[in-house]
Amino acid sequence: MCLRFHGCFSCRSCRGGIPSFSRFRFWTRMRIRSGSTEPEGFTRNSVPGQSALSMGTGWFNGRLMKMFRSPRGQEGLTLPSNTDGRLSTSSEEEVEQMMVSPTVPHTFEQMLEEQLFSKASQQLIEREELLFGQNTEEQKLKDHEAEVKSLAADYSTLRDRILQILLQSFSLDIESVKGLTSAVITIHQEHQQDQLWKQRSRTSPCWRPCRWTELHNKTVLSLVKARMDNPQKSSEGQRGMSSIMEDIFCMGKQLKDDLHFVVNVVKTCYPPEHNICQSYAELFHQAFSFGLKNIADFGLGDKDCAYLLRWVNEYYPDLLQKPELSSEINADVLGKLLPQELLKPLEEQFLNSQQNELVRYIDRVLGEAKQNWSNGEEPVREEGCYVSHVAYDIIQCINGLVKSACTVVGDINKARSITCSLDSLMKRYKSFQEEVVRLNRANSRAIIMANLGCIQQFREVLEKNPHLFKENIRTECLQVLTAMKKSAHSYFLTPMHEALKPQYRKLGTNEWLSKPVFKNLLLSLQRQTEDLQGLNQSCLQELVSQFEEEVTVEYVRRLLKGDVKLKDRNQQNQAYHEVKENAEGLRTFFLGMGSDQLWLQEILLTLAEVLRLQDLPAVQVQVASLGTLYPDLSEKHISALLKLKTNFTRSDRKTVKETLTDTLRETSRNQTRTFFSNVLIK
Template identity: 55%
Template sequence: MRTDTRGIMNFLPRKKWFGFGPRDQPQPPAVNNNTSSLTDGSPLPQQEEPQPVILTYEQMLQEKLLSEAGQLLIEKEERLFRELKESDAFTHHEEQVNQLKADRKALQDLVLQTLGQSLCLEEDSLAGLTSAVKAVMQEEDQDLLWKQRDQTPPSWRPSGWRKLHDSTLLSLVKERMENPSTPSACQIKLTTIQADITNMGRQLKEDLLSVVGGVKRCYPQEMDICNFYSKLYHQTLSASLMNIADFGLVDKDRTFLLRWVNEYYPEILAKPQLHSEIDSGPLGKLLPERLLKLLEDEYLSNQQGELTTIIRRVLGEEREKWNKGEEPETEDGCFFSPVAYDIIQLINGKVTSSTKVLGDPHKAQRITCHISKDLMDSYKSFQSDVIKQNKANSRSFIKANLDCIKQFSEVLNKERHLFTEDPQYRKLGTSDWLHQSRFKELLDVINKEGQDLQGSTESCHKELMGQLEQEVTVEYVRRLLKGKVKLKDKMQQLKAYLTVKDNAENLHHLFVQMGSEEDWLKEILFNIAEVLKLQDLPAIQMQVVLLGTDYPDLSEKHVLALLKLKTDLTKADRKSATDILHTLREIGSNTQPRSFFSLVQVK
């Protein structure tokens, strides 16, 4: 059998063959027809044109000119199956068909081998990958051509090289994730599971950086290779983590796994080099929702148990000191107890660390779900015993713990981000809020909270209830100004006015019963309600002036957020109201200022 020596002409440098743009054909150097010398008049020797190098098919494979070799085979296929009659191609050219089939197999093997080395190629070897990818695209185009023809295709059509490309990359990713690079020495302190997760994560990061840094240049833009690789790595890592989670985890490994899912992995994808090339949104979480919730619930239960145990230990140590007759610590000549500070720091630390592990501050707040009530009950019991038994050091402990009471009241109200937010708050300022039943549910929750906080001295309880009323009012206004409800006409605005006014009266009435004496908070809601009701722009401007006079910390942002609820006001109308506020600031006010709106954050 005669070897097919059909080849292509290849002028040096060969790099002209690589890439996806139109191929620039090299031109032979121009021949100088002027045979006279510019110096001595003697004729110059005739320069011969460089002879093109004709490569055989086998030489193309050796040189990794895979797309050129593929194109050669496609041309041969066209001659055999298109230019000749179908019967002639199979009857009289069987030997050539078999040779073509064998040549295609050799090319396919080399293309797949090159693809399988995609992530470990040096910079100067990427040309071979570029040629392999181009060969795949050529085959896909040829498959499409045969699909459109009214003729029986060769036995190897469709070739399905694109599917082979995808499956080869999937195998490559799985192999690299199952056998990641050598771990660093710092992993000595990690458990086996933690080391496995870390190694896979490191391999994922390094390989994706390699894809966006080099491999990407070997692919046409329409193949979106960066997102394709990210999907493969995401699916592979996800499957591995699910297997690890199903194995059963101790607390330390569970925490580590959750942190990888919710913190470390998102941080990798957020790296500038990757973020600009990879759309992480469609990837989703590394673990399915059901499994993730199970792990998070186990983690939260464990953290809540740890926090409760530590708080009890702190209170127990304080009680033990009192039982032993020891005096509390002193600071600047005053009795001092570190109990409140220690417990508050513990709670803050747990919520902060859990936010990282869970990736969601609202989930982290669930740790403190029952802490506030249990804490106050335990602390109340201790204080009650100190007072009733009236030991020699009881008076000192009472003095020392007065400041603790203040600190606890502050953290239970002003630092409510550490504690679970009742879902009824989320209804404020929405369309559901206009239904009175929703607000009644919130009042019931507040009433229960107030009952749980009873038991302190009258003055402390009044102060605590006043702070709680202010916190609720601030939250009410903040939710309202978020603009989730739109008041399109006079009827809706009147309904909103009546709702806010009724809410203010019921809220204040409840807090008065609970011991609050902060009457001024009700007036804020009344003034806001008036703005919602008024229809004439001058009247609205006057109401804004009244609010700004009573509360100098009312900002233009607050006014704009409030007026945006009234969607029938134009931008110019809203600006005129803020201009009035600005003028008021310049004139100044003789009234005693009171702060409120500085506590209400608006965007």
């Protein structure tokens, strides 16, 4: 309303839809209720169109200074007046109702006692306007000196009560919730009155500006700081904790409990647009960050360092992502608890400790394996196969440490630096296997069989989990494992080839065409492979596949050596059938052993076709086809093969070799499969 001190009830701005007599009764009633000479909400010399108690814009500077800011263009939250100063229609109805059913007036002291701080504030503002609202002569103020002192004392008392209820923000009961709500409204009202005095060109009362917004800020800030500086002790999670870990835990739990209280209780005392939960979250974030900085400055042990980093990168972010808090708090605005310049040395300390732990663990695992071998012990058998737990134990350790480090430091690229020394550790494992092979003790064969299983496990992890390793370390480790597998295969296959040499020598000779040479070779192969029992199925398959390739290479080498001369079509047909049957025999045998090298049979069948064919163009087609599939096929190989056909002229051989040259020129040499480069021709 815009009631004037001179009592004019006829001006348009004052009518508010209430007859003059009714307005007079209303003014009188307000005087009785407030105990003052002017109606509640009265503003002497107020700015036209602006209520003395309406909501202003802008309260705090910075995040917390914006705590009480109203949306742009919005008036006060508690006043029912329109923008022109008149009461709204609903408020007029309430006024009429109050005149019909008068309430018992409250004194200032009663209002304080019942925690009706906003009404008490309104009463003080009305008294202030009566004394200071108009251009008051100094003599008049001297005449009311007692009233001014009384009003100043009442403001001081109200301020103390507001401060008291703010300090109870984390110990609110039902009544104090109402009190804090009223206190928040009071701060709004007093802030608006401060703003009004800024627009006046006369001397303000000594208590203006009252700056209760700053009082609120400082009180909340000191309250949060005090709670984080002296968090409640808790019996949760303290077993095995150091004193530093316990301090961090208690601060974190205090923050968690208080933020939940803010969201569930304190928030109800503030208007939604004040975003009080975010404001409190930022204060607690700053306090927690300050506490952690002080702890980090002490110089932490490895366990304390890891625990602090977990709070920074895991526990605290997870806490803010809980639905109850994430709906009220924007965690992205808060940022990290610690700056990068503090985090970096802590992360380096932690990662170094994890790397050292990995090295110590692998040292222990390899040391135990070497000691067992030195003691003559064989690896355990599982389902008939020799098994070593070296790879499993090391893989589990790597996987656990890297995943844990990723959580602690919040970055997989940093976490995998833990494995930066894995290549040197793999080389130590390779040296251990080389010693086992070199000394060849009674239990060495079983050790190598078990090692092949470990090599396979390591390779699978390196190939399928590249995120666990830096690329250069991963590449180096794979190379070491390849060398270890090659050494292990050689350990088993070299003695087997030595035993097969008597049968190898008869291949590609006249004896080979007239006697059951190949049958004896298959029998020898069967005896040799019986000693491979003890390998797991996948390792056996790899070893047998390599063995089949090496036997086929030796077969082709003996054939191309030229000990047999095929003078006519009949001998060439006989050689064709012999090579074809041998190819099928080898494939059947090795297939039974688990080999999947079907392509080796195709090579022998193609060579057999070249021996059988008499037409030059047909021979050219077979050679071109073979050269397309195997770019390592050379003119030496084709020349040696065609020399077996003594009826094949030098000119024909030259033509076929030219065909091969043309084919190889057009064929990519980047194909991975090779064969003939292993067939050495003198």
